[in-house]
Amino acid sequence: MVKKFKGLEKIEVELKDEVYKGIVMPNSDSETLFLKLESGYNVGINIKDIKKVKILDKKIDIKSSTVKVKHNKNLPTVSILHTGGTIASKVDYNTGGVVARFEPEELVSMFPELEKIANIKSIFVSNVFSENLRFKDYVNISKAIEKEIKSGVKGIIIGHGTDTMHYSAAALSFMFDNLPVPVVLVGSQRSSDRGSSDAALNLINATYFIANTEFTGVAICMHKDINDDTCLIMPALKTRKLHSSRRDAFKIINDEAIAEVNYSKNKIKMIKELKNEKGAWKSKNKFEEKVGILRTYPNLNSKQIESFKGYKGLVIEGTGLGHISIDNSPENKKIFNALKKLSKSCVIVMTSQCIFGRVNMNVYSTGRELQKIGVISGEDMTTETAYIKLAWLLGNYKKDQVKQMISTNLKGEINKRIGLEFI
Amino acid sequence: MVKKFKGLEKIEVELKDEVYKGIVMPNSDSETLFLKLESGYNVGINIKDIKKVKILDKKIDIKSSTVKVKHNKNLPTVSILHTGGTIASKVDYNTGGVVARFEPEELVSMFPELEKIANIKSIFVSNVFSENLRFKDYVNISKAIEKEIKSGVKGIIIGHGTDTMHYSAAALSFMFDNLPVPVVLVGSQRSSDRGSSDAALNLINATYFIANTEFTGVAICMHKDINDDTCLIMPALKTRKLHSSRRDAFKIINDEAIAEVNYSKNKIKMIKELKNEKGAWKSKNKFEEKVGILRTYPNLNSKQIESFKGYKGLVIEGTGLGHISIDNSPENKKIFNALKKLSKSCVIVMTSQCIFGRVNMNVYSTGRELQKIGVISGEDMTTETAYIKLAWLLGNYKKDQVKQMISTNLKGEINKRIGLEFI
Numbered sequence: 074m075v076k077k078f079k080g081l082e083k084i085e086v087e088l089k090d091e092v093y094k095g096i097v098m099p100n101s102d103s104e105t106l107f108l109k110l111e112s113g114y115n116v117g118i119n120i121k122d123i124k125k126v127k128i129l130d131k132k133i134d135i136k137s138s139t140v141k142v143k144h145n146k147n148l149p150t151v152s153i154l155h156t157g158g159t160i161a162s163k164v165d166y167n168t169g170g171v172v173a174r175f176e177p178e179e180l181v182s183m184f185p186e187l188e189k190i191a192n193i194k195s196i197f198v199s200n201v202f203s204e205n206l207r208f209k210d211y212v213n214i215s216k217a218i219e220k221e222i223k224s225g226v227k228g229i230i231i232g233h234g235t236d237t238m239h240y241s242a243a244a245l246s247f248m249f250d251n252l253p254v255p256v257v258l259v260g261s262q263r264s265s266d267r268g269s270s271d272a273a274l275n276l277i278n279a280t281y282f283i284a285n286t287e288f289t290g291v292a293i294c295m296h297k298d299i300n301d302d303t304c305l306i307m308p309a310l311k312t313r314k315l316h317s318s319r320r321d322a323f324k325i326i327n328d329e330a331i332a333e334v335n336y337s338k339n340k341i342k343m344i345k346e347l348k349n350e351k352g353a354w355k356s357k358n359k360f361e362e363k364v365g366i367l368r369t370y371p372n373l374n375s376k377q378i379e380s381f382k383g384y385k386g387l388v389i390e391g392t393g394l395g396h397i398s399i400d401n402s403p404e405n406k407k408i409f410n411a412l413k414k415l416s417k418s419c420v421i422v423m424t425s426q427c428i429f430g431r432v433n434m435n436v437y438s439t440g441r442e443l444q445k446i447g448v449i450s451g452e453d454m455t456t457e458t459a460y461i462k463l464a465w466l467l468g469n470y471k472k473d474q475v476k477q478m479i480s481t482n483l484k485g486e487i488n489k490r491i492g493l494e495f496i
Numbered sequence: 497m498v499k500k501f502k503g504l505e506k507i508e509v510e511l512k513d514e515v516y517k518g519i520v521m522p523n524s525d526s527e528t529l530f531l532k533l534e535s536g537y538n539v540g541i542n543i544k545d546i547k548k549v550k551i552l553d554k555k556i557d558i559k560s561s562t563v564k565v566k567h568n569k570n571l572p573t574v575s576i577l578h579t580g581g582t583i584a585s586k587v588d589y590n591t592g593g594v595v596a597r598f599e600p601e602e603l604v605s606m607f608p609e610l611e612k613i614a615n616i617k618s619i620f621v622s623n624v625f626s627e628n629l630r631f632k633d634y635v636n637i638s639k640a641i642e643k644e645i646k647s648g649v650k651g652i653i654i655g656h657g658t659d660t661m662h663y664s665a666a667a668l669s670f671m672f673d674n675l676p677v678p679v680v681l682v683g684s685q686r687s688s689d690r691g692s693s694d695a696a697l698n699l700i701n702a703t704y705f706i707a708n709t710e711f712t713g714v715a716i717c718m719h720k721d722i723n724d725d726t727c728l729i730m731p732a733l734k735t736r737k738l739h740s741s742r743r744d745a746f747k748i749i750n751d752e753a754i755a756e757v758n759y760s761k762n763k764i765k766m767i768k769e770l771k772n773e774k775g776a777w778k779s780k781n782k783f784e785e786k787v788g789i790l791r792t793y794p795n796l797n798s799k800q801i802e803s804f805k806g807y808k809g810l811v812i813e814g815t816g817l818g819h820i821s822i823d824n825s826p827e828n829k830k831i832f833n834a835l836k837k838l839s840k841s842c843v844i845v846m847t848s849q850c851i852f853g854r855v856n857m858n859v860y861s862t863g864r865e866l867q868k869i870g871v872i873s874g875e876d877m878t879t880e881t882a883y884i885k886l887a888w889l890l891g892n893y894k895k896d897q898v899k900q901m902i903s904t905n906l907k908g909e910i911n912k913r914i915g916l917e918f919i
Contacts, residue, residue: 090912090913091913115858115859115860116856116858116859117858117859117864118858201823202819202823202860202862203815204792204794204814204815204816204819204820204821204862205821205822205823205825205828205862206794206821207794207795207821207825207827207828208794208795235816236815236816236819237793237794237815240793240794241794314815314816314849314850315850315851315852316850316851316852316853317816317817317818317848317850317852317853317854317855317856318817318853318854318856319852319853322850322853360795362795362797363797364795365793365796365797365800366791366793367791368789368790368791368813369627370663370788370789370880370883371627371629371630371631371660371663371664372630372631372783372785372787372887373788374785374786374788376803377788377803379803380799380800380802380803390791391627392626392627392659392660392737393627393658393659393737393740394740394741395740396625396627396659397627398627398628398629398630399628400624400625400628402628402630404630405628405630425740426737427737427738427739427740427745428738428739428851429738429739429740429742430739430740430741430742430745431740431741432740433539433740433741435538435539435540435541436538436539436540437538437625438625439625439627439628441540457793460793464795489513490513490514
């Protein structure tokens with residue numbers, strides 16, 4: 074029944090509990106039908122689950138048009154660096170895959186507002202799903218940023234997959250000192266060829282913010298809420314993806330927004346006081362590879378700790394105020410001993426799987442025992458920021474310096490403790 | 497300057513950026529001063545950081561009084577099982593440690609409202625910080641619950657540390673079929689001898705809910721917000737600690753509350769339709785020990801996956817819709833191969849470190865590749881619930897059954913997908 078589709082048909086598919094409406098992608102195989110949904114998402118449907126199919130349109134006409142972009146000397150220039158992900162991509166209906174659109178002309182034809190805000194430079198860095206990025210990719214992105222800074226642009230947008238955008242934002246924050254321009258990471262939760270995509274709003278608002286403020290440094294620009302009008306400029310080191318699919322998936326953790334931006338109303342509301350760094354910019358871009366994250370859980374086995382043997386750094390994502398099971402029960406005792414052994418050669422930092430709030434290892438005996446064997450409080454850093462910071466510190470500083478710097482605020486990653494914050 | 501304190505003095509301590517007011521605990525040593533703060537928390541202050549000390553009261557008089565409790569035949573009986581944690585504990589000012597108060601008389605003298613709501617039975621199970629609990633402790637708690645069910649009480653409260661309360665709540669949910677009584681886990685973020693403690697409100701509202709509704713099954717009762725009046729009765733399998741210190745730290749994930757309870761206004765608002773299970777109750781209480789959680793991150797090393805060699809179950813807390821780095825770069829390729837090897841003998845389940853939202857492994861090729869090697873979607877389960885469920889399933893069912901049951905809703909842990917939920 075389904076095999077007869079060649080692709081590009083608009084259909085309605087009825088399953089047991091669901092109905093999907095979308096365009097058949099040409100790479101559907103004999104077991105799976107791939108549909109491009111109106112929401113912008115692709116979905117793979119097991120053909121044997123299909124109860125009924127209705128054809129809505131025999132073949133969708135995919136038009137592609139480009140416009141001629143002229144340089145406007147009254148507008149600033151903004152570089153868009155493409156690293157991959159859903160932003161600024163279109164489905165290639167011939168292969169069913171998502172293809173990147175990198176020419177300024179194509180970007181402007183997709184997002185015509187851009188031309189009114191800035192002169193757009195469009196630069197290919199990579200085309201990688203963000204879950205596949207590694208430290209070496211952060212270095213590549215930083216080199217592309219350096220090139221753009223030298224070319225004298227007003228600011229830089231990094232188009233990035235949302236899965237690990239907050240890790241990359243943290244990496245870029247630590248790598249640059251005295252960054253003279255804004256570097257704003259932008260992602261989207263829906264591919265940009267569909268009406269419901271969030272790509273346009275995020276990209277346009279980021280460009281508008283860069284063109285019209287004096288902000289410098291690294292930030293993330295994503296939807297404020299599920300209304301398609303306002304974006305938040307979020308602090309790169311205090312932000313996290315907190316929903317797997319919503320357009321407002323990114324949330325600020327233990328901090329506040331830098332600004333709210335609404336291009337359609339020509340409104341930028343600055344929230345945080347700008348503390349732009351002064352002095353000549355420079356970058357330190359080494360990362361220690363032997364750094365990891367251990368998320369604790371009840372019934373943890375000491376083998377998981379031993380798997381980090383030879384590591385230079387470890388972030389433990391503990392429970393509550395920063396705990397891991399280390400009492401005198403035989404298995405927990407093993408965990409304590411494994412940690413004690415590891416801590417002799419490895420910088421161990423504690424964060425909390427509570428996500429919000431602060432680690433405080435002085436309240437309970439568990440925390441105090443951990444401090445005695447050298448575990449360092451991650452304060453109110455997110456696990457992601459602590460991990461990237463630790464790898465970056467170990468790549469660029471000596472161990473003693475790292476131990477001191479990890480719980481010291483360098484770039485806004487640690488807020489000052491206000492009382493005990495026990496609201 | 498600090499050494500002269502014997503304990504029980506009320507003092508004000510000035511540090512560089514902070515001022516603390518509290519009672520000196522007698523176990524303060526020559527390096528650290530332990531203060532019991534008015535918030536109910538203890539804090540350890542490094543003596544060399546102290547700038548100034550002011551004595552507010554030379555010795556606080558710690559009074560202890562107990563009342564005589566009479567059985568009221570018009571009220572139901574509620575059992576409070578004490579497992580440990582901050583709830584129903586007082587600071588022992590002689591040692592500075594927190595001691596548990598287990599006699600009904602002492603509970604009622606601490607929380608006099610209890611006597612008006614129910615006859616209280618108070619039972620000691622253990623005195624363990626919840627971060628130290630292991631699967632064997634879940635079995636002990638379940639046996640104590642069985643005993644109380646047989647004794648014919650109206651309901652059971654589990655006093656529990658907050659760090660891993662949601663893991664224990666999940667364990668108890670799966671262990672019992674057709675639970676004939678309510679089992680409500682209650683914790684507190686402040687010890688119960690201080691005015692600002694949340695112990696009283698949580699315990700009183702839980703007792704009031706048990707005494708006055710027909711709810712059966714497992715739930716969590718904690719503050720709705722930072723106002724000290726209303727608690728939420730939260731679904732045991734869809735709740736998580738989401739702040740390290742706030743009283744309203746527990747949040748419902750991908751679901752809604754069972755009820756809102758405000759004892760001071762005699763108000764219970766039922767929110768969720770009750771689906772009480774019928775039939776004879778029974779319990780299955782085995783857990784497979786060789787089950788773990790792997791939280792993914794950029795630059796993950798395949799060794800972390802290999803550390804689960806010989807495991808029967810693994811929950812991967814992936815990124816976004818359920819991803820892990822498995823593209824063709826050499827290091828990521830190693831991760832894919834390690835996963836492929838492990839999946840031959842181990843049931844691997846995917847959850848999302850986004851916390852909120854649903855895993856969907858049909859949208860991107862990464863998810864589809866993972867499904868091909870046998871990784872199973874955890875749907876909208878929290879990582880904690882998926883982990884406990886997997887360990888419990890592997891303890892009680894055959895591997896083929898486990899693979900089918902893990903992504904099937906058994907006890908409310910998986911909500912039906914509504915469309916694609918891409919708000």
